[in-house]
Structures are given as structure tokens and as C-alpha cells.
Amino acid sequence: MKADELQALTLAEAARLIAGRELSPRELTEECLERIEAVEPKLNAFITVTADEALEAARRAEGAIAAGEYRGPLHGIPVGLKDLFATRGVRTTAGSKIMADHVPDEDATVVRRLKEAGAVIVGKLNLHEFAFGATSVNPHYGPVRNPWDTGRIAGGSSGGSAAAVAAGECLAALGTDTGGSIRIPSSLCGIVGLKPTYGRVSRYGVVPLSWALDHVGPMCRTVEDAALVLGAIAGADPLDPSAADVVVPRFESRLDGDVKGLRLGVPREYFFDNVDAEVEAAVRGAVAVLEELGASVREVSLPHLEATPHAVNAIMLPEALAYHQAWLKERPGDYGEDVRLRLELGATYPAVHYVQAQRTRSLIVEEWGRVFEEIDLLVTPATPIPAAAIGEAELTTTLALIRFTNPFNLSGQPAVSLPCGLTKTGLPIGLQLVGRWWDEATVLRAAHAYERANQWHKVRPKV
């Protein structure tokens, strides 16, 4: 196949060709590695490229498939990992100077599962330092640049994952999401990013930001691809007590394009306050599309929304400080300024505030659960603004970017961001769909129906 044809493939399309022996994993991996070499000087999405290991894995995949040992849709597929997933024998920096030379001796559970599924790991992706920020402007490894406009941020903290997928450096990536770190960069880079239900995917071997809020999920070009990756990484894990023993459906089998009868809720408050006009128009347009496809739409109110950012901070900041306390005492100068400030701020939260935040979590799970008896999905913008310029006020940008995503880290509900338009200046806009706990299938089904109707996923950045 020609390079541009390979570049245009989604994970699912490549998998079908590989399964039919019409495409070689080695050819696909070589194309991704060439693409990495070509665009990395512009994007800085990778911290470590594992070219030799990837070619060896692709060669093994090719041999296994030729011998009739096809493992499934990830077999032979080039995948990138945010650089806070432990990878045996490959350094895992967490985007930090502190862990710059850290080489784990075992894989994170999700990495092991990807490898068992036959995925080809092409490298470790740049991120906001220790995943503690939403811009991916990294003081140690340089900023991740947005493929749609390299003067702008990719969003974060999984910025390298989003930029690499959007630019065709890999066919899928893994990210983590504590306040929006999968959905924000997915929105800003025009890809599909899914934060599953809390407990759906193991966090074992993932450098934590906040144990109570961290989620692992797929970042891909299409909804079908996200469904395939989620299926490969989800499920109980004896090494992570929060990873629940809940049945993992074949998510991709539910993508039938049908949303007839689905009940969508559009928030009356909060999610359309202080939103960029083009973002609001695109999201309201997406709601109209879903309605035309057969969904019903009603306005809803989520109680206590104003409290959720405070509760998130009261949990995240002290937990982050607890993890970093020893390093922060011994090596404070090795942290970037913004991350150091946030960690130090964690010391100012009284213990009672942390406990009240966890009680608030119980309250909103109960009360939002009642709202979700009346609707199947909530529809919101993923971010209130498109990608900001690199160097714009970091704190202001971060506070804006996390507003619509972090409520669902507190509730633990599944939420996806998918492309729903471009601004006049050509920047992606993200639509967020939020579902009931453990009902990723409905989130993905509606997202897939919208994607099929609009084809935004086929519009690619010209890097």
C-alpha cells in the first residue's frame, strides 16, 4: 500500500486487512516509524521511540499471523503509551526530571494486556509533568504541539497521546484522566478519547496523580477503534483492588448506528456558561443531529455542579502531595514551577475538607444517579474553548479546560470526547457524551452514530 493509504487507515480498517493478510504488521509499523521521524521535530509528541522493539514485535506478529495464530484486532497494530505506564525495560519518565532514568522491571497491567493482544508498542508519549496539568507544556521535554496548529497546545495531560494519534504516528494510544486528561487533549486535537467508568480498567503500574480519581482509557481516531482498545484493556485485576469484576461486553458489537429511543439530556446550567460561541454552536448542532437520528432531547439539571471542582481539588491535591511528598522535600527544584505550586498547595487543604469532598462524591453519585434514571446520556461540550496558544496564561487556561470534564472524574461515570466540528481558524471542537456507570456501550453507540453521520473523523490535520 502507498504511504498515504496506510496513513488514512483506522485501527479497525488496518485490523481487517491484517486479519485477511492483505497488510503486513511490519509494513504498517515501518510506516508509523517513518511518520514519527518526519513529524516529531514539529510535534514533540514522543519522549521515547522504541523503534527496534516495535520492529521486532511487528516481525513476531507477522510470523504468528502467517502461522494461523491471529489474536484479534490489535494484533500487529502500532500503539503509543503515555509515558506514565510502566514498561518493562523501557524508561518511564512520567514527563518528569525526577523519574528521568526510571526503568521499570515489569509492565503495567494494561501494557501487558495490549502486548498479549499482539499490539506493537512504538514508544512512550509526552505529557504534562506527572500528569498534573491540562496543557502538556512540559518544562523538561518541551511542549507537545497541536498537529492542527503547532503554535498551540495539544491539551493535557495526555497531550502526546492525542497529538500522535491525530498526526498518524500510531493508530491508537493509551492515556489517563484525573480531571479530563484523556478528553481535553482529544477535544483539542480532534480525536476520540474515552474515560471509562472508574474501576473498568486497571491502574496497576500507572504512575498515580490521584488514586481516587485516576482513570485509564483509549485515545483513537474513531469510536470503533476506542471500543476495540477498551475491550482489550478492561476487566478485573488482582493487582488493582479498584478494578472491578464486572462483565466486559464486546463494545464494538453494539455499534449499530441506531440511537432511536435514546434519551439525551442537555444541561440547563453550567455547561454552556462562558463557552466559546463556535464551540456552543457546534455542540448544539451535534445535539440536533442526534435528535434527527432518532434520539429524544430534554433539558436537565445536575445538582451541586458548583461544588464539583472544589471537591475534585480537595481530593486530587492532597493525594498528589501524598505521593510526591518525599521527592518534594528532597528535590523541590526538579519539579516544573506549575506542578510544584500545585503540589505545595495540597498542603493547605485540611483533612476535614478531604473527607467532606469524599462525602460530596457520595452525594452526587446518588443525586446524579436519579437524573440518569430519566436520561441515557448527557451531552455537553468537552472543553469550553479550542486549543490555546502555547505560553498563554497557564493557570487560566487550565481552569477553563477542566471545567466540563472533571465533574465526571468525581462521579466516576464513563464519558467520551469526539470531534464535532472545526472553528473558523481550523481548530477541532469536542463533543462530550456522558453515560451511566458501566454503560460505556451506550456512550460508544451514540458516539458512533454521530460520527457516522458527520464524518469529522476523516478530516485530518496537515502536519
Place this chain on the structure above:
Amino acid sequence: MTETEDPEATVRRLTQLAGLAVPEERLSSLAALLPLVQQGTETLARLDLGEREPAPLFRVPGQERSG
């Protein structure tokens, strides 16, 4: 934080309690963020949490896991 305490003194005291030695020149940046913490405390304190317990995190070994 007491009503009369200097915000920088509050930050110094709280970070010291957490075992951190924050240099004097950094205290003002942190002190500027204290109103956000205070606002959060007040917002959460206004909620009627009733008898609700904190969301559980701790699981004893062998406890049956469920969704």
C-alpha cells in the same frame, strides 16, 4: 486560617506541617491561591451531606469485589 493571620504565615505553617520547606520567595504565589481553597471549604460546608459516608476507597483483602 484565622481571620487575622497573614496568608503567607498560614502557608508557611501549613506547608511546614506537611514537612515541606517552602522558600520565602514562593510564599506569596501560594498565598494568592488560598482564597480558592477557602472558597472550596465554604462551598462544601454549605452542602447538606446528611448521614452520607465518604465514598469508599479501602477494601479489605479477600473482600468480594463488585461493580
